[in-house]
Amino acid sequence: MRAAVATPFPVASPVTAADLVAALRDARARTLALLDGLDDAQLMGPRLDIVNPLLWEIGHLAWFHEHFVLRGLDGRDSLMAGSDALYDSAAVPHATRWDLPLPPLPETLTYMERVQSALAARLDGRAPDAREVYLYRLVAFHEDMHAEAFTYARQTLGYPAPAFGEAAAGAAGPWPGDATVGGGVLRLGSEPGDGFVFDNEKWAHPVELAPFRIARAPVTNAEYAAFVDDGGYRRADLWDAEGRDWLAGSEAEHPVYWRRGAEGWEVRVFDRWASLAPHRPVIHVNWHEASAWCRWAGRRLPSEAEWEAAAAVEPAADGGLGATKRRYPWGVAPPAPGLANLDGRGLGPVDVAAHPAGDSPWGCRQMMGNVWEWTASPFLPFPGFAPDAYRDYSVPAFGTRKVLRGGAWATSGRMVTATYRNFFGPERRDVLAGFRTVAI
CATH class of the missing domain: 3.90.1580.10 (paralog of FGE (formylglycine-generating enzyme))
Known part of the structure; x- marks a missing residue:
């Protein structure tokens, strides 16, 4: 059979810092919309193999962002003491995540915003290099994946539909x-x-x-x-x-x-x-x-x-x-x-x-x-x-x-x-x- 050599996808114009920050902010807006209306008990939810406690999961998002960018690229200390013991998904077994001393929602949201603001600030006034473009996209897409998981978690747990969406x-x-x-x-x-x-x-x-x-x-x-x-x-x-x-x-x-x-x-x-x-x-x-x-x-x-x-x-x-x-x-x-x-x-x-x-x-x-x-x-x-x-x-x-x-x-x-x-x-x-x- 004929060997077809695929034409590479057209690559868009160079990605700017504004593009990367906009994606981070947009992904975060969806995350927050999926938390809206849930009480403290719902944010923890039952212990199931197919879901995470939502309160743990949003803290994990902030940890992932700083792990790959602020700490991975810049060698900074974590913006939350003890974050690795709480949110490192590779090291914290799924079944234990309901038992962790998780910060309450206001403190978790503050951690999330501090990390995201730091990601935006480090690009201010300059063009990102290829490594930064890759990692900023990675962390934004990682949050996008979790937003989809939040959506079907709300379905799994029988929570009300999120407020976003069209007719x-x-x-x-x-x-x-x-x-x-x-x-x-x-x-x-x-x-x-x-x-x-x-x-x-x-x-x-x-x-x-x-x-x-x-x-x-x-x-x-x-x-x-x-x-x-x-x-x-x-x-x-x-x-x-x-x-x-x-x-x-x-x-x-x-x-x-x-x-x-x-x-x-x-x-x-x-x-x-x-x-x-x-x-x-x-x-x-x-x-x-x-x-x-x-x-x-x-x-x-x-x-x-x-x-x-x-x-x-x-x-x-x-x-x-x-x-x-x-x-x-x-x-x-x-x-x-x-x-x-x-x-x-x-x-x-x-x-x-x-x-x-x-x-x-x-x-x-x-x-x-x-x-x-x-x-x-x-x-x-x-x-x-x-x-x-x-x-x-x-x-x-x-x-x-x-x-x-x-x-x-x-x-x-x-x-x-x-x-x-x-x-x-x-x-x-x-x-x-x-x-x-x-x-x-």
Whole structure:
């Protein structure tokens, strides 16, 4: 097959200090909005494996900022005595975080603001160098990731919906059918010159793909409900060995936030129950649930290489994979409301036919935003992998997680691209994940 050498993403004009500080401030504003309205008990919450105490987590954000910038670049002392013993996620076991002598919220917020003000002040009046640009973006994106975690923690714990967001989008309906993606050689991952990338995206390498047919949209609530109603959770033949073990341990009979109401399926959205919207993508299903639905439907999950090809590679004249890979499914323009459901707009998914302007080169819809999409691929390092400054970002997860792609409705649009790799354990149902499928 033809070897396609991907064109690097266009790199924007040089990043200024103002750009970096604006991203920090914007990420912090979202963090504070997600804390708004929660009392002291809610900020600690119950001891669960899938959440952190929110009071601990916001202090960790400040610690992370100063650890990599103020202390890492400048060798400064911490702005909070004893911060390493409280907030170093690599050294403080998850189960102990409820038992720590955490500062109260006002003191924690003061620490956060002191750190952020120091980050802004150290760039005042000068242009940042490449190392500073990388680390400032890293800490801003790290806070963006935690903001998404705060969002689904509020869902997990049944807290009220956060106050930000816009009016929910109107009905757009289903988007059935498959798109045919030509074969060829994909350069999977990011290229030098693509701008900021995470270490697990490095570096692009050739993967040969046969032609395949992939769903134009994610699986919908209605499509998933048909599986549940057909006894999908009771049919052992639809689940692999690990899936059957998970099913037995969880005693699941349907997606985690669903229940049967008087007029059909209902879903809990934060602290309220609503009728299940049939044409929105199913969300909060894990990898085992997605895989079982595929067996029931005679389909399969895409590999992450197939997903990336369908999302970003432009077709060649002969219909195969071309030589140009887009930064986003629609091109190079940054995410905007008309292109993708990102940044918490609407506080939930929209119908799968929405956002046609964001279609990929092959005609797939919503390959960015709305729901993270499980792939068949285990989360493994690319050839030649070496960890970046945040050494514990990827390495501890290799071989234990599955790859998700594309971003969800709560994902930061400034962070996600067509090469961004998310990763969670196959048992996780709390994350904002759905899936699309490939024909067998």
